[in-house]
Amino acid sequence: MNKHRDTTGPTDDQQQITLRGPAELADALPYMMGYHPTDSIVMVALHGDRGRFGGRVRLGIPRSVREWSPVAEQLAECLVEGCERRGSRPDGIVVFVCQDPAEGETGRQVMERLRPLAQRLRTACGTLDVPVYEALCISDGRFWSYCCPDTRCCPPEGNPLAMPGTSVMAAAAAYAGIQVRGSLREMERPLRPWPHETAGSAGQVRALDAANAALVPRILGLEGRDVVCAETIRRAEELLRRLTESPRIADPVLADAQDDALIGDDEAAAVILGLQDRQTRDRAAEWMEGEEAAPALRLWRALARRCVGAYAEHSAAPLTLAGWVAWSTGDEPAARVALGIALEVDPEYVFARLLHQACNEGLDPESLRRCLREERDARTAAEARAASGAAAGPGTRTRTRGAGARVARTRAAGAGASGSSALRAAGRRTKRGPVRAHPGAMGDNRGSASRAAGPAEVSARARSRAARRGGGRGSRSGR
Structure with missing residues (x-):
């Protein structure tokens, strides 16, 4: 996959890097957005055989569970139709749901609580004939995959996020002059x-x-x-x-x-x-x-x-x-x-x-x-x-x-x-x-x-x- 900062596709002089697996996708999210999107749904379009990053949408997670289904449908439509207006229907989508635990709650509990939301997002994309390649929950410094059933790589307790500044993505972002500004709340x-x-x-x-x-x-x-x-x-x-x-x-x-x-x-x-x-x-x-x-x-x-x-x-x-x-x-x-x-x-x-x-x-x-x-x-x-x-x-x-x-x-x-x-x-x-x-x-x-x-x-x-x-x-x- 290609990493770039805009929503229109990379130019010839942009650095190309490949992201492999959920861990690198989770690490790439704040660099795609420019900040850590707390309390957010983020959907990113992928294009072509190599999964080039394209358009993206972000919306605050609705407080009411009753809003999850209509929000999922509308976000999927916005992302797919927005990409089509720019001339390229996405070949796939990556979904992120990000939320910090409430008082007394664990990251795993957040992941389970948001599982129905992730499923609604996957279903909404499938209805538009665009598959969700990966759906991740990020909470309390860890991430979980809703798509991978293999506990060897995606254990029930989740995987820790990479330490800031230690990943390939962080190195490429530093080289390109891309900064992460902290959390959405801080912005x-x-x-x-x-x-x-x-x-x-x-x-x-x-x-x-x-x-x-x-x-x-x-x-x-x-x-x-x-x-x-x-x-x-x-x-x-x-x-x-x-x-x-x-x-x-x-x-x-x-x-x-x-x-x-x-x-x-x-x-x-x-x-x-x-x-x-x-x-x-x-x-x-x-x-x-x-x-x-x-x-x-x-x-x-x-x-x-x-x-x-x-x-x-x-x-x-x-x-x-x-x-x-x-x-x-x-x-x-x-x-x-x-x-x-x-x-x-x-x-x-x-x-x-x-x-x-x-x-x-x-x-x-x-x-x-x-x-x-x-x-x-x-x-x-x-x-x-x-x-x-x-x-x-x-x-x-x-x-x-x-x-x-x-x-x-x-x-x-x-x-x-x-x-x-x-x-x-x-x-x-x-x-x-x-x-x-x-x-x-x-x-x-x-x-x-x-x-x-x-x-x-x-x-x-x-x-x-x-x-x-x-x-x-x-x-x-x-x-």
Whole structure:
């Protein structure tokens, strides 16, 4: 089998290694994902006689056993149909179920408890005429095979995972510069809201309440919307400047605490509420590369942590921006995690769905970057003409033209948010055609069965929802 980091197949200059047996497959999983996928179902497609790794899907293990069957069916459909859209139906699939033991539970007990889930996944793949070559449970530092009956190689007590850094896979990953970032929980920590018991949570809720009462009526008004957009961008630029002037320290926990201390409750609340407007969010998406990218990523993560209490759904906007910046700068694992959480808090957030799908299907982010650059350049030119007395109309109201005829046509067709329109337009410039949005497909999304619906169902729902939002609905408009 070939090891590679993307979902579209290896290139000629990628190192080729062969994985033999369950032990090497279990060891390869965190290198395929970029982190240890705790509490997860992972399915990886295999292609050709040599079992080349292809597309992969990840979903959090549903808490309810009643969801296992529909989730298994939808994941199998997403993986197989996603591979077919890229031109190659998988010849086989490898299944992983990963979960740490609960208090008082052993790894073997976890394996037995999840056995029915693994069987449902195997059956769902078989229904689509794609065999499961191997199904592994990983828990408590050990792994078990659900497919191998030979106790000599797969004993009932399981086999220990390889020590970190000692396997062939680890050596190849180190040579290729691939890093494993720890567990999924560790990657999610800087994106999750502060706990209720945190000292600052109560003050942040009060600030969000006040900003909500002050800003939402203005956003709903046509004239006030443009003013709020400009105010939000100015506040965000000030926070970016502040973060840029405060270099990030090495320890990630202390670094996040440092960023939190640099942002006041009222400032965070005003920007969070302002980003609920699609026009403002799309302006903020332009901070995606160069020297702006790192402080922008810090800002969006910090704002996501401030969406406490009843404002958790408001984190979809900063989380999507964090995922976009991560993807734009080449950090696909971090992008998938951020976009997956955005879809967890708001499964209907269209821009996150489109970005998540595009990231996992290998769309080049440069296509979207180019559209956003064109919008920014056109807006700057329009503002300059307005300032010099030329008849160009209000500066921020001329932004549709800045994305070029492709984006204007997709918006006229009802694509919804302008960032989403740009992504759809960028998708048409690739061989794959338009990106279809379904949050459970081809990547890293946590949630229930409804969030991992099959491609045809969710794609149709996404298009209809985007069309309904085309006219805008105030503070949650366009998504």
